[in-house]
Every structure is written in structure tokens, then in C-alpha cells.
Amino acid sequence: MSHPLYVAFIWHQHQPLYKSPTKAQSGSQYYHLPWVRLHGTKDYLDLILILERYPRLHQTVNLVPSLILQLEDYIAGTAFDPYLELTLRPTEQLCDQHKRFIIEHFFDGNHHNLIDPHPRYAELYNTRLDEGEAWCFTNWQEQDYSDLLAWHNLAWIDPMFWDDPEIAAWLKQGRNFTLGDRQRIYSKQREILGRIIPQHKAMQNTGQLEVTTSPYTHPILPLLADTNSGRVAVPDMTLPKSRFQWAEDIPRHLQKAWDLYIDRFGTTPRGLWPSEQSVSPEILPDIINQGFKWICSDETVLGSTLKQFFHRDGAGNVQNPELLYKPYRLQTPAGDVSIVFRDHRLSDLIGFTYGSMPAKQAAADLVGHLQAIARMQRDRQSEQPWLVTIALDGENCWEFYSQDGKPFLDALYQTLSNEQRIKLVTVSEFLEQFPPTATIPGEQLHSGSWVDGSFTTWIGDPAKNRAWDYLTQARATLANHPEATEENNPEAWEALYAAEGSDWFWWFGAGHSSNQDAMFDQLFREHLYGIYKALNEPIPPYLRQPVEVHEASANSRPKSFIHPIIDGKGDEQDWDKAGRIEVGGARGTMHNSSPIQRLWYGVDHVNFYLRLDFKTAIKLGEDVPPELNLLWYYPDKTMHNSPAPLAQVPDTSPMNYLFHHHLEINLLTQSIQFQEAGEQNQWYPRASRAQVALNKCLELAVPWADLQIPPDSPLHLILVLSEEGHFCDYLPENALIPIELP
Incomplete structure (x- = not known):
């Protein structure tokens, strides 16, 4: 039997709990930040109103309970x-x-x-x-x-x-x-x-939409069960001083989400989006006992569960599609629950890349990937139909799309409405028609999230661990007050649930930062205050100090995908999520007089990006050598490599490494020459579609297609300044730039 390719879009709508438990007065709630209100007017309603125009297409939207309460x-x-x-x-x-x-x-x-x-x-x-x-x-x-x-x-x-x-x-x-x-x-x-909740309810009643829920305030359930679960994916992880083990809080979060959903939508939920797609064997019984029929997670979790890494071909398509594109039944002594795993790359393309492309081109690219998967399904003559799950944040990406994504979604939905070989479904309607035939023993499920299949985004960093210790102490204090029930002291419990949310730990420590880090720190501590205040307990002095010092570091790794416009202007918003390395006067005596002040670097699924900021009043060709050379080093690949094609190169690391690609930029003419290493230390010219622009700064985009590698391949880069082919200087000092997905 020939099946269409089934595709399940799941849009996750969530905002942190911005409500202050300490500043509410005279019936009003004080919110420290406006993002529930602003994203509410920009992102939640239009997404499903656009979908409603294409009745053949069905989708799933996840509404986190704490978001619904804030909207209300x-x-x-x-x-x-x-x-x-x-x-x-x-x-x-x-x-x-x-x-x-x-x-x-x-x-x-x-x-x-x-x-x-x-x-x-x-x-x-x-x-x-x-x-x-x-x-x-x-x-x-x-x-x-x-x-x-x-x-x-x-x-x-x-x-x-x-x-x-x-x-x-x-x-x-x-x-x-x-x-x-x-x-x-x-x-x-x-x-x-x-209009947001009534519209979701109406479209669910017609069958075009499935609305799912998450644990009440979006906590990482496996870490509530046991913070030691962080060591499943990272065995040598440094854990908090105090072990957090309050598995009894898991059914509380699930029950509150369940009750709120029934009250707002008039029916019971079927699907659960575990916060940050975080799962572990320990949380499954509570999910099953609550009555949820299915959950979702990421392909990295499935890969670790099956001990099967999902490699992709040159076009970015999964090479083991029959393993990823199907639901599984998780079997436990408490019963079974279905689970679907999202295609990480397709989800990220919508979330981080397509916003920088013309709408019709982006939509055609996504449909092209789905058509390629449909061809693989047909060629392999699968008895069971495939289900491609595309699941991602449903609010933040649209800020980077023209007209908030409407041209992209219209182009995508119009094409899919006319494509008979691809059928968009809700997860539940697929599972009802095609129950999972593949099973995974519950105890075999990997403990991890959508981020690298681990929990390192929320635990393991000194600041994150300190926050967990503060939470553990507050939770123990509440446990020492058995008289404080949810019925007679709801303030204490609501403050606990808020403090257990995932968002605070996301922003603590290395890895993520925003211009509101100090506010997230304050909100976390305010929620902990609320526990002690409701119990008439003294507030620990450490809660009056920030969990960490919020100062911008000189050097930083990429925080997200970037999509800069290559015009040489160095737009501050285009590069604010890029990696940054301070050069002039910041990296030792060698570069104290460097004409280059800092370099920025980042990636998306299409290009590698580089930006150089020069010191003021610098004259190219005089204060700066006229040639900039980029040399790529691939540590984990077997290939032809050659020494840097320059004269008088010092025989010191890393300049004496062997490299595979070389791009020379003439700073005076902005012309480029691209080469690839071949046999016997030779360099051969290659075509390049790199873009370069020099105005207030130098900006460069190099397509991954030029390098003939996917963007998740490990590689390193060094920058060399030269004049007439003779080495002058290199940067960063004594190091290579690691190019990696953020």
C-alpha cells in the first residue's frame, strides 16, 4: 500500500513566568518584562489564523499553562x-x-x-x-x-x-x-x-488543530526527579552540592496542567510537550498515570536511546529515515505511552535559517526536503507510513522573518495544500490511525533534552548549580512545614512551582545570555523569597545577592544562529548573538598594537560568517597589510592538506598546521581567491560564492557549499595578514577559531 508522507508540525508557545510574587498590590499583578503581552499581540493568534485559511492542513500547538495564566x-x-x-x-x-x-x-x-x-x-x-x-x-x-x-x-x-x-x-x-x-x-x-484561547479551542473543535500542554510552570521533569540524571549524558558532570530529589512534585505539575486544560478547553489533553523535550525513564509513570497518550522529544534523544547517531547526506537528509520517522511505544510497568521524535535539522531550519531567505525560496527548500523524504519512503516500500515531526518554538523566530513570517507560511501552506503526496496531521490523529508498532522499554529511554541530548543547559555550570542549591534549600524548608498545603497556603506552592521552572537555569552561567540576565536572576530569587515569606520563615541572606555577576565578558562563543546582511556596516543586531574575540590590546603583547580590534564569527545552515572591526583612523594597505587569508583546519577528517600558501610562515603552532581550504581577500579591491588543497601539498583554484563587504568593518559570508561540508562538521579557522604573499601576522593569538553550531 502506498502511503502519503505524514508530517506533524508542533508549535511550542511559552514565556517565562515574569509575574513578581513580591510586588502584587491592590488586585494588580506586576510583571517585570512585557514579552507575554507583546508576543501575544504578534505571534500566538496569527499563527493559527493563517493555518485556518488552509483547511486541508492540520497541526499541533502546545500552550504552556503558565503562559495561559499570564495572558489571562x-x-x-x-x-x-x-x-x-x-x-x-x-x-x-x-x-x-x-x-x-x-x-x-x-x-x-x-x-x-x-x-x-x-x-x-x-x-x-x-x-x-x-x-x-x-x-x-x-x-x-x-x-x-x-x-x-x-x-x-x-x-x-x-x-x-x-x-x-x-x-x-x-x-x-x-x-x-x-x-x-x-x-x-x-x-x-x-x-x-x-481572541487567542477561544480561537485555539474553536480550531481544535473542528479537528484542524490539536492543542497540547506542558508541565505547569515548564520545569525540567527529569531534574526534579533527581539532579543526578544530568550524569546520564555527561558522566563527569559537576553536580550541585545538594542533590535535588523531589519526584513528588512531578505529578503536581502534571495535575495542575491537566486541570487547567480541561477548564479552558472543555476536554482532556492527549499530548504532553515535556519542557525542553526533556525525558527520562523516571518521569514516565507519572505521565502515564496522569492520562497522557503521547509525548515528544528530539532525534538526539532517540539516537542515544537506540545507540544510533543520525547521519545526514550532503543535502541534509537523514540516512536512517525509517528509524526517525515513526512513533514508538514506551513500555513501563505503569502502562505504555507513545513518543514521537522531531527532525532536529528541519525544525532548526524554520527556527534559525529560513527567516534570512526570500519567503518562496525558503518554503520551496522545506518542501523539497519533505519531497525527498517521501521519495525515500516510496523507494523503501515501507509497510508502515512515515511521520516526520517538525517541532519548535512558535514565537521567537518570526521576529526575524519579513512580515512576521506570513509570506513564508502562506507560500509553504499553499504548496503543501496542493501536494498530494504530503499530508499534514495532528499527532493524535496519526496515532489513532497508525498506532506505533515499534517499542522501546521505558528503562532504555535516554535521559536528555533537545540540546545535545543532555541537561547541560540547566545544570553543571557553577552558577546553575548554585541556583539548584538555593532551590533545594527552599524546597526542604517547605517540606518542613507539612501544615502548609496547597489548599491553605497556595502562595508557598505557587512560588515553588515558579522557581522550579526551567527558564532561570537556562540563563544562568555560560551558554546563553541576554540584556535581561540580571532580571531573570532577580525573578528566580523573588520566587524563592515567596516560599519563605509564605511560610513566615526568615529569608536567607544569600538570596539578597545575585546568583552570579552579570558582566559582559570580552570574549564569548556564539549564542545562536546569525544571519547578517553583508554590507560592511556591522549592524549591532545582526551580530549580537555571534562569537566574539577581542584582539587589539586584549590578547597579550603580540597584539597590543594590532590594527584589528575584535573579530566576530557565527554560522547558520547556509553560511559561515566573519566580521573584523578595525581601530579608528586605520588605513588599509598602510596600517593593515592588504591581504587577509582565511585558512581552514579540519581536525577529524581524512583529506588532502597543505601548508599555508604564503612565504616566511613561522614554524610554530598553529601556523605550521596543514590546511584544506584557503580564501584570500584583497582588502583594497575586495576581490577574493579560493583554493583547495590537493595531492603533494599543492593548492588548486576553486569557484566560490563568498560575499565580502568593507565599509565601517569587514563582513564576510562563506557558503558551506564552498567548503563541501555540512554546518555541523567540526572545523577550525585561523586568519593571516599578508602582503604580496608574505606572512605578516595572524589572529587570534596562539589559537584557532572553533567553528561550531551554537
Whole structure:
């Protein structure tokens, strides 16, 4: 029997619990950050409204309970955040502190897609960029602040709603916004927020949508069961001083999610998105006993479970598709539960890469991958149909798409609606028609998450471990008060659930950072305060100090995929997630006088990116040698390699390594020459589609296709300055740049 290729999209909608347990007053809830409100007007409703236009396509959306509760606070008009308070404040009542906050924070958002399309907003942004924050503070008038307050809120309203008469009038107005305008914009935000849950419920009732849930406040369930589970994937992991073992909290999170779901949607949930797709054998009985029918995780977890790494071919397609593209039945003494595993690369392409491509090209690329999988299914004559699971964050990526992703989704959905060999389904409707035939003993399931199949994003770092120790102490304090039940002391338990959420640990320590790290630190400690306060216990002195010092380090590794526009301007938002290495005056005596101040590097699924910042007043060809050479070193590949094709190269590490690719950039003409090493230490010219631009800085994009390797291959890079083919200097000092996926 010939089956179509079944595809299950799962969109995960989640925000951290921004509500402060210590600042609520007179019936109002204080939120430290505005992202529930702003993402609520931009990302949650339009995603399914676009889908509704294509009734043949079915999908799954996961709504985290703590997100729903926060949305409801804003809908009720009881939630206030500092951004909203300033939006609703008369400009004549803005103090100096308010004005500085507005100048610094009311441009938060991707300027290419949220600011640049709006002339007045872009005018204010470029003024801050060109003149500086101090100039704006000194020179801006009340109307400038009023317009900025209005535009920060307007820009986060999804373009799908721009045909609303009021919104269209504001967009046309452009400037000279009044307090009354800003108040009505806020009312429009609440109106949009109020449609989110009813629309999900209505589309679930028609069968086009399946709505799933997550543990109540998005905790990492395996770590609640036992923080020692971190050592399953990383045996030598440094663990917190105190072992956290409160498996009894797992059914509490699941029951609260279950009850909230029934109350809002009028039916029981079938699917559970384990927070961060984190699973372990220990959490399965509670999930099964609660009544969930299926869960989802990542291909890295399946690979570790089956001891089968999922290699991909040159086009990025999985070489063992019959193992990945099917559901499994997890068997435990408590019963069975189905599990699906997402295609990590296809999910990441939507999340991190397609936003930088033209919409139709990006949609065609994804459909092309699905068609290739469909051909493999047909060629292998599989008895059971395949299910490709594409699961990812459903809110943050759209900021990097034109028009919040609508052109991409329309192009994708239109193509899939006309493609008879591909059928989009909810996970539950596939499982009902094709129950899993493959089984995995529950105790064999790997303990890990979507991040490298481990828990290192949430535990193992000194700051993360310190936070776990604080949480362990607070949890033990609550346990010492058996009289404090959820019925008679809900404040203590709600504070505990909030502190057990995953987001705080994500931001602590190395690996992730934002311009709000200190606020996440404060929120975590506020939730711990709440436990002690509700129990009338003294607050430990250490909770009055940050978990870690929040200072930007000079050097950093890439934090996410980047998609810079190669124009030589060094756009700050294009590179803020890139790796960074300080060079001039920061890496020892050799480079104290280096004309290059710092270098930036990063990747996406299409290109490797490099940026060089020169010191001011530097003259190329005089202060900087005219030739920049990139030399790629591949530590784990067997291939032809050659010495650097330059004269007078020092016989010291790493310059005496053998390299496989060489790209020379003439800084004066911006021309490039690309070579590949061959037999007998020879170099051979190769074509290259690399892009280079030199203006305020040097920016470079080198396609992975030039290097003939996928972007997840380990490789290293060194930069060499030369003149007429003679070695002059190299950087970074005594090291290679490790090019790796963030």
C-alpha cells in the first residue's frame, strides 16, 4: 500500500513566568518584562489564523499553562509591566529615569522587521544609533517620547491585523501620538490577546488543530526527579552540592496542567510537550498515570536511546529515515505511552535559517526536503507510513522573518495544500490511525533534552548549580512545614512551582545570555523569597545577592544562529548573538598594537560568517597589510592538506598546521581567491560564492557549499595578514577559531 508522507508540525508557545510574587498590590499583578503581552499581540493568534485559511492542513500547538495564566492577567487588565506603565503615563510626568529607560529599551526587537518598515520609528532608532543615547536624552522633546512609546507597541502588533480600521489609522498617522492614542493601542492589544484561547479551542473543535500542554510552570521533569540524571549524558558532570530529589512534585505539575486544560478547553489533553523535550525513564509513570497518550522529544534523544547517531547526506537528509520517522511505544510497568521524535535539522531550519531567505525560496527548500523524504519512503516500500515531526518554538523566530513570517507560511501552506503526496496531521490523529508498532522499554529511554541530548543547559555550570542549591534549600524548608498545603497556603506552592521552572537555569552561567540576565536572576530569587515569606520563615541572606555577576565578558562563543546582511556596516543586531574575540590590546603583547580590534564569527545552515572591526583612523594597505587569508583546519577528517600558501610562515603552532581550504581577500579591491588543497601539498583554484563587504568593518559570508561540508562538521579557522604573499601576522593569538553550531 502506498502511503502519503505524514508530517506533524508542533508549535511550542511559552514565556517565562515574569509575574513578581513580591510586588502584587491592590488586585494588580506586576510583571517585570512585557514579552507575554507583546508576543501575544504578534505571534500566538496569527499563527493559527493563517493555518485556518488552509483547511486541508492540520497541526499541533502546545500552550504552556503558565503562559495561559499570564495572558489571562493581561486580558483582565490586572497585569502591568514597566513598559506598559510608561506607555500609559503622560509624557509630562516622565522623570529622567523614565526617559533613560525608554531610550534604552523601547527599541527592543529586530530592527530590520519591526522598526525599519515604519518611517517615524526608524527615524527615532537611527537618531539614537547615530547621535547616541546621551544626545537623545538631552534633545528629545515630549512628542518624541510619545511617538516612541506608541511605536514600540504598534510595531509588535502582527501585520495580519493592520487592516483593522483603528490600527490602519495609527499606521497612517505615523507621528504626533497622544496619550489617548496610546491608551487605545493598549486596548487593542487586550482585544487581540482575548481572541487567542477561544480561537485555539474553536480550531481544535473542528479537528484542524490539536492543542497540547506542558508541565505547569515548564520545569525540567527529569531534574526534579533527581539532579543526578544530568550524569546520564555527561558522566563527569559537576553536580550541585545538594542533590535535588523531589519526584513528588512531578505529578503536581502534571495535575495542575491537566486541570487547567480541561477548564479552558472543555476536554482532556492527549499530548504532553515535556519542557525542553526533556525525558527520562523516571518521569514516565507519572505521565502515564496522569492520562497522557503521547509525548515528544528530539532525534538526539532517540539516537542515544537506540545507540544510533543520525547521519545526514550532503543535502541534509537523514540516512536512517525509517528509524526517525515513526512513533514508538514506551513500555513501563505503569502502562505504555507513545513518543514521537522531531527532525532536529528541519525544525532548526524554520527556527534559525529560513527567516534570512526570500519567503518562496525558503518554503520551496522545506518542501523539497519533505519531497525527498517521501521519495525515500516510496523507494523503501515501507509497510508502515512515515511521520516526520517538525517541532519548535512558535514565537521567537518570526521576529526575524519579513512580515512576521506570513509570506513564508502562506507560500509553504499553499504548496503543501496542493501536494498530494504530503499530508499534514495532528499527532493524535496519526496515532489513532497508525498506532506505533515499534517499542522501546521505558528503562532504555535516554535521559536528555533537545540540546545535545543532555541537561547541560540547566545544570553543571557553577552558577546553575548554585541556583539548584538555593532551590533545594527552599524546597526542604517547605517540606518542613507539612501544615502548609496547597489548599491553605497556595502562595508557598505557587512560588515553588515558579522557581522550579526551567527558564532561570537556562540563563544562568555560560551558554546563553541576554540584556535581561540580571532580571531573570532577580525573578528566580523573588520566587524563592515567596516560599519563605509564605511560610513566615526568615529569608536567607544569600538570596539578597545575585546568583552570579552579570558582566559582559570580552570574549564569548556564539549564542545562536546569525544571519547578517553583508554590507560592511556591522549592524549591532545582526551580530549580537555571534562569537566574539577581542584582539587589539586584549590578547597579550603580540597584539597590543594590532590594527584589528575584535573579530566576530557565527554560522547558520547556509553560511559561515566573519566580521573584523578595525581601530579608528586605520588605513588599509598602510596600517593593515592588504591581504587577509582565511585558512581552514579540519581536525577529524581524512583529506588532502597543505601548508599555508604564503612565504616566511613561522614554524610554530598553529601556523605550521596543514590546511584544506584557503580564501584570500584583497582588502583594497575586495576581490577574493579560493583554493583547495590537493595531492603533494599543492593548492588548486576553486569557484566560490563568498560575499565580502568593507565599509565601517569587514563582513564576510562563506557558503558551506564552498567548503563541501555540512554546518555541523567540526572545523577550525585561523586568519593571516599578508602582503604580496608574505606572512605578516595572524589572529587570534596562539589559537584557532572553533567553528561550531551554537
